[in-house]
Amino acid sequence: MKQYIFILAIMMTTLFISATVINNDLKDKAVLGALLFADPILSKDHTVSCASCHKPQYAFADTSAVSNGVAGKKGVRNTPTAMNLRLGRSFFWDGRAKTLEEQALAPIENPDEMNLPLEEALQRLRKNKKYKDYFLTVFNSEPTKKNLGEAIAAFERTLETSESPFDNWKFSDDSNAVSGAVKRGFVIFNEKGKCVKCHFGADFTANEFRNIGLFNGKNLNDSGRYVVTGWAEDIGRFKTASLRNIAITAPYMHNGILKTLDEVIDFYNDTKKIVPNAVNKDTVLLHPLGLTKQEQKDLKAFLFSLTDKRFKK
Amino acid sequence: MAILFSITTKDTLTGRWESKPSEQGNIIGVVFKADNSFEGYVNKKPFASGTYTFNPVDSIFSFVDNGCDGRRGIYKIMLYSNSDSLRFEPLSDSCEARKSGMLRLVMGRVK
Numbered sequence: 001m002k003q004y005i006f007i008l009a010i011m012m013t014t015l016f017i018s019a020t021v022i023n024n025d026l027k028d029k030a031v032l033g034a035l036l037f038a039d040p041i042l043s044k045d046h047t048v049s050c051a052s053c054h055k056p057q058y059a060f061a062d063t064s065a066v067s068n069g070v071a072g073k074k075g076v077r078n079t080p081t082a083m084n085l086r087l088g089r090s091f092f093w094d095g096r097a098k099t100l101e102e103q104a105l106a107p108i109e110n111p112d113e114m115n116l117p118l119e120e121a122l123q124r125l126r127k128n129k130k131y132k133d134y135f136l137t138v139f140n141s142e143p144t145k146k147n148l149g150e151a152i153a154a155f156e157r158t159l160e161t162s163e164s165p166f167d168n169w170k171f172s173d174d175s176n177a178v179s180g181a182v183k184r185g186f187v188i189f190n191e192k193g194k195c196v197k198c199h200f201g202a203d204f205t206a207n208e209f210r211n212i213g214l215f216n217g218k219n220l221n222d223s224g225r226y227v228v229t230g231w232a233e234d235i236g237r238f239k240t241a242s243l244r245n246i247a248i249t250a251p252y253m254h255n256g257i258l259k260t261l262d263e264v265i266d267f268y269n270d271t272k273k274i275v276p277n278a279v280n281k282d283t284v285l286l287h288p289l290g291l292t293k294q295e296q297k298d299l300k301a302f303l304f305s306l307t308d309k310r311f312k313k
Numbered sequence: 314m315a316i317l318f319s320i321t322t323k324d325t326l327t328g329r330w331e332s333k334p335s336e337q338g339n340i341i342g343v344v345f346k347a348d349n350s351f352e353g354y355v356n357k358k359p360f361a362s363g364t365y366t367f368n369p370v371d372s373i374f375s376f377v378d379n380g381c382d383g384r385r386g387i388y389k390i391m392l393y394s395n396s397d398s399l400r401f402e403p404l405s406d407s408c409e410a411r412k413s414g415m416l417r418l419v420m421g422r423v424k
Binding site: 173244 | 337339344346352354355356357358359360361362379380382
């Protein structure tokens with residue numbers, strides 16, 4: 001029974017993913033990428049695919065603080081959404097991947113995630129008649145590290161969302177698309193809340209690295225970007241996450257420590273209340289924001305308005 | 314004179330403008346509204362809201378948006394192809410990221 005449910009889940013995920021791809025032509029890299037994204041063939045024990053943690057129904061994130069890889073191995077950071085990455089400049093919480101192609105391959109080899117050396121992954125694909133034929137059709141080549149990354153990245157680039165109520169309000173100039181609370185929330189986002197200082201851009205991220213006060217060198221000791229650059233100023237800095245579809249990608253932050261958007265807004269309102277001994281915190285958050293209960297509600301309404309219509313229940 | 318100015322201002326910029334797709338396939342656009350507000354977007358995703366003024370006599374375009382900590386950008390707008398295409402020439406903008414983006418921008422009127 002468990003195996004039946006597992007197979008059904010894989011089939012449904014594959015169908016959902018295929019439905020998001022623009023062109024169903026098998027000559028399309030993204031279609032091949034969609035198949036690979038949902039296929040546990042790329043994990044050591046054939047149980048974990050990219051879609052195991054990047055679940056379509058949660059905007060290609062998941063619902064755990066950290067996720068389980070092969071053999072139930074726990075990861076160390078929260079699964080970020082795989083949507084809206086096309087405009088990104090670096091990938092992963094610490095920005096260690098410069099391209100989406102580089103990012104796409106890293107979890108395959110990561111012992112905490114899919115734990116499969118790339119050469120072994122490629123051997124599997126080459127021995128699989130379906131993939132051997134697909135790669136030949138799309139790339140005129142057998143599976144290689146380069147074209148594997150290209151295919152998955154091509155699929156990830158199709159995962160763009162631009163039809164939220166907020167988008168309808170601003171792009172289509174439909175003032176009835178959002179409520180008064182959303183409009184007030186947008187003002188707070190840009191002014192008293194200071195959110196726009198980090199969350200500016202088409203995907204509500206300026207793609208910078210910021211320390212928002214979730215590093216204290218003790219129980220919160222993931223130093224983030226510092227591991228990549230070695231620069232002291234980067235201690236505790238993480239890539240600012242996109243806010244698109246944020247209402248359905250709980251829990252939040254690099255370690256999934258905040259469970260709801262209420263907790264997130266409460267945290268930003270006064271970070272010292274939650275983490276009194278933060279180290280190297282960004283000066284933007286030095287002082288409490290002083291948001292009233294109503295302002296917090298309005299800000300939350302605005303954040304909810306960033307949910308794409310495809311996720312509307 | 315004021316009425317003529319406002320009519321000319323409204324007609325010159327008011328409306329939707331978009332760039333051709335970049336190498337990566339990205340399209341940047343802006344909607345200039347008659348109330349002197351504007352919405353900038355990339356691939357139909359809004360990213361900047363602000364207010365502007367435009368003097369059609371000297372083509373000076375001045376604006377603030379919700380990025381760049383409220384710093385004002387002042388540009389000269391070069392209109393061509395029967396005023397159906399435009400590009401920006403920076404005159405004063407201390408927001409380097411915005412300036413470098415706008416320098417590369419060529420947009421056509423969306424009809």
